[in-house]
Amino acid sequence: xxxxxxxxxxxxxxxxxxxxxxxxxxxxxxxxxxxxxxxxxxxxxxxxxxxxxxxxxxxxxxxxxxxxxxxxxxxxxxxxxxxxxxxxxxxxxxxxxxxxxxxxxxxxxxxxxxxxxxxxxxxxxxxxxxxxxxxxxxxxxxxxxxxxxxxxxxxxxxxxxxxxxxxxxxxxxxxxxxxxxxxxxxxxxxxxxxxxxxxxxxxxxxxxxxxxxxxxxxxxxxxxxxxxxxxxxxxxxxxxxxxxxxxxxxxxxxxxxxxxxxxxxxxxxxxxxxxxxxxxxxxxxxxxxxxxxxxxxxxxxxxxxxxxxxxxxxxxxxxxxxx
Amino acid sequence: xxxxxxxxxxxxxxxxxxxxxxxxxxxxxxxxxxxxxxxxxxxxxxxxxxxxxxxxxxxxxxxxxxxxxxxxxxxxxxxxxxxxxxxxxxxxxxxxxxxxxxxxxxxxxxxxxxxxxxxxxxxxxxxxxxxxxxxxxxxxxxxxxxxxxxxxxxxxxxxxxxxxxxxxxxxxxxxxxxxxxxxxxxxxxxxxxxxxxxxxxxxxxxxxxxxxxxxxxxxxxxxxxxxxxxxxxxxxxxxxxxxxxxxxxxxxxxxxxxxxxxxxxxxxxxxxxxxxxxxxxxxxxxxxxxxxxxxxxxxxxxxxxxxxxxxxxxxxxxxxxxxxxxxxxxxxxxxxxxxxxxxxxxxxxxxxxxxxxxxxxxx
Numbered sequence: 001x002x003x004x005x006x007x008x009x010x011x012x013x014x015x016x017x018x019x020x021x022x023x024x025x026x027x028x029x030x031x032x033x034x035x036x037x038x039x040x041x042x043x044x045x046x047x048x049x050x051x052x053x054x055x056x057x058x059x060x061x062x063x064x065x066x067x068x069x070x071x072x073x074x075x076x077x078x079x080x081x082x083x084x085x086x087x088x089x090x091x092x093x094x095x096x097x098x099x100x101x102x103x104x105x106x107x108x109x110x111x112x113x114x115x116x117x118x119x120x121x122x123x124x125x126x127x128x129x130x131x132x133x134x135x136x137x138x139x140x141x142x143x144x145x146x147x148x149x150x151x152x153x154x155x156x157x158x159x160x161x162x163x164x165x166x167x168x169x170x171x172x173x174x175x176x177x178x179x180x181x182x183x184x185x186x187x188x189x190x191x192x193x194x195x196x197x198x199x200x201x202x203x204x205x206x207x208x209x210x211x212x213x214x215x216x217x218x219x220x221x222x223x224x225x226x227x228x229x230x231x232x233x234x235x236x237x238x239x240x241x242x243x244x245x246x247x248x249x250x251x252x253x254x255x256x257x258x259x260x261x262x263x264x265x266x267x268x269x270x271x272x273x274x275x276x277x278x279x280x281x282x283x284x285x286x287x288x289x290x291x292x293x294x295x296x297x298x299x300x301x302x303x304x305x306x307x308x309x310x311x312x313x314x315x316x317x318x319x320x321x322x323x
Numbered sequence: 324x325x326x327x328x329x330x331x332x333x334x335x336x337x338x339x340x341x342x343x344x345x346x347x348x349x350x351x352x353x354x355x356x357x358x359x360x361x362x363x364x365x366x367x368x369x370x371x372x373x374x375x376x377x378x379x380x381x382x383x384x385x386x387x388x389x390x391x392x393x394x395x396x397x398x399x400x401x402x403x404x405x406x407x408x409x410x411x412x413x414x415x416x417x418x419x420x421x422x423x424x425x426x427x428x429x430x431x432x433x434x435x436x437x438x439x440x441x442x443x444x445x446x447x448x449x450x451x452x453x454x455x456x457x458x459x460x461x462x463x464x465x466x467x468x469x470x471x472x473x474x475x476x477x478x479x480x481x482x483x484x485x486x487x488x489x490x491x492x493x494x495x496x497x498x499x500x501x502x503x504x505x506x507x508x509x510x511x512x513x514x515x516x517x518x519x520x521x522x523x524x525x526x527x528x529x530x531x532x533x534x535x536x537x538x539x540x541x542x543x544x545x546x547x548x549x550x551x552x553x554x555x556x557x558x559x560x561x562x563x564x565x566x567x568x569x570x571x572x573x574x575x576x577x578x579x580x581x582x583x584x585x586x587x588x589x590x591x592x593x594x595x596x597x598x599x600x601x602x603x604x605x606x607x608x609x610x611x612x613x614x615x616x617x618x619x620x621x622x623x624x625x626x627x628x629x630x631x632x633x634x635x636x637x638x639x640x641x642x643x644x645x646x647x648x649x650x651x652x653x654x655x656x657x658x659x660x661x662x663x664x665x666x667x668x669x670x671x672x673x674x675x676x677x678x679x680x681x682x683x684x685x686x
Contacts, residue, residue, distance in 0.1 A: 069529075070529060071528070071529040072500070072525045072526070072527045072528060072529070073522065073523035073524065073525040073528050073529070074523065140541070140544060141544065144548055145548050148548055148549060172491045172493060172551075174493060174534055174549055175548050176534060176536075176545065176548075177534075254498075254537055255537065255541070258534040258535060259498030259534070259535030259536065259537070260498075260530065260534055260535050261529060270533075270534040270535065272498075272535075279499075280499040280500065280527075280535075280537065281500050281527060283398060283399030283401055283402050283499065283500060284399055284400060284401035284402075284499070284500025284501065284526040284527060285401055285500070286401055286404055286405060287405045287408065287409075
């Protein structure tokens with residue numbers, strides 16, 4: 001939001017470099033070191049994860065990526081179920097969060113009275129500040145029982161009987177499972193997507209909107225014909241930002257996903273994600289064991305996944321970030 | 324708004340090791356500062372979460388009479404084993420016994436500290452505490468996903484007096500690697516060959532059916548949430564939370580209640596002469612024995628770096644064997660029989676040495 005409308009300012013001329021005193025040199029060196037440290041840290045984590053996961057990659061080869069076996073007793077490990085669970089929960093969360101985030105952003109930029117925009121906007125951003133363990137407890141003690149008693153039985157009896165998509169909503173109503181996890185995730189990533197959307201909507205030059213209104217367009221037509229086309233790439237970037245966050249979420253998901261290493265066709269079935277498996281199994285993995293290596297390999301895969309998503313998000317948001 | 328949200332959980336792994344590292348470093352610092360004083364010693368231990376409440380209670384009570392301050396971190400058995408292997412703590416604690424080969428490889432002495440028991444908890448409308456009757460074979464079949472409904476003929480036959488509903492069974496298990504799961508699947512393996520072949524024994528296993536929850540509180544909460552659920556927790560947890568437990572048929576063929584005297588009966592019938600004191604208390608003989616009882620173990624280096632701290636660890640557990648029974652029983656643990664404690668003291672005297680001299684001197 002701070003970068004808004006600064007594109008035309010241009011670069012500030014730098015003052016000519018004076019002969020540096022000792023203090024300047026130390027300051028410059030310290031700042032360079034701090035900058036370099038971040039790069040070094042990032043590289044270090046990647047290398048460390050990869051080296052740690054290497055025995056697992058060596059033992060199981062490429063099929064590690066899609067093997068659904070995870071048996072600590074016979075030491076056979078595969079990442080298939082976790083990768084599937086990670087992606088399916090994140091994508092479902094996006095599907096649930098994007099319409100809501102769009103509504104929030106649209107309301108805040110176009111419909112809400114000026115005095116209300118700040119409090120609602122702040123409230124949305126505060127949602128992002130709630131620690132994930134709180135979401136986990138809230139999900140487990142409040143949402144899961146509600147899901148088990150009301151929402152899931154209702155959906156199983158109604159949507160579950162529909163043709164084609166019915167099978168997605170079958171099975172016993174456990175309350176926990178992929179669907180509940182996606183729901184909690186959706187609420188967690190909502191503020192990130194909504195805030196990004198609001199910021200980019202605000203950047204649409206008022207002249208464009210005024211012209212459209214002048215031609216007699218309705219608010220919805222302005223949104224559809226002017227604002228969305230103007231901002232669609234940035235909006236996609238914002239969604240990617242949310243996706244990146246959903247992929248790595250651990251505590252909240254662990255509480256409600258059911259933690260079973262199986263791929264179920266129904267969305268109410270239990271599953272797991274890369275992050276939840278690592279969190280649950282790490283404490284009981286011995287140094288040098290294949291299990292620890294498999295967990296580190298999972299961490300590496302998650303790192304790569306998130307890296308790709310975040311890189312994509314930066315790429316899509318680049319026009320806005322450059323400003 | 325250049326928010327680069329990298330998610331705080333991504334580096335959990337690293338942060339955790341870092342935390343443990345700092346914890347150990349602080350612990351080590353404390354020790355070196357304290358060891359100058361004659362009687363007041365601080366010892367550090369890490370590992371199993373299951374006996375943590377009783378270790379904390381013992382530590383509190385033993386501080387006055389022995390001058391020993393125990394700093395115990397309940398980080399999980401696996402992490403405890405890792406820490407004692409790296410010698411970052413004075414002793415490790417594990418629910419699952421280490422094999423003799425592992426003990427020799429890392430030069431560790433293993434002995435039991437206390438025992439605990441597991442119970443099955445259920446959530447079936449109309450079924451009250453300690454009324455349902457189950458056998459090990461049925462429990463294995465339920466957790467294998469072979470028995471799927473509560474009105475299954477096999478269950479009904481055993482529980483004529485109960486009116487079991489036509490309700491799906493939802494088995495709940497510990498999703499985090501844990502000693503509790505180790506004991507539970509050890510029992511299922513002991514009573515069911517199919518479980519032994521298909522699933523096996525470990526701190527986390529591939530459960531063929533059901534849903535996983537985190538920790539005892541997660542299992543208890545999930546069982547409470549789901550009608551028709553069955554789970555397993557430590558007895559202490561079931562009692563303090565007033566959960567609905569069941570009777571289980573023991574090896575002698577009797578249905579026994581999960582009560583202290585039946586746990587003690589199992590402990591008395593155990594054979595403690597196995598190497599590393601790795602007595603199996605699972606599915607014990609005896610008319611009253613509760614079938615799922617298990618000791619939890621302490622791992623002590625045979626070649627300690629500091630004789631003084633190693634001796635303090637032994638003095639601490641010596642005190643606990645002598646004076647800690649009541650505290651343990653209050654927390655629903657089962658004390659180690661006196662005969663076994665004497666054997667442990669003998670093992671201390673012969674196995675733990677610094678420069679060829681035994682560290683343990685009986686008082």
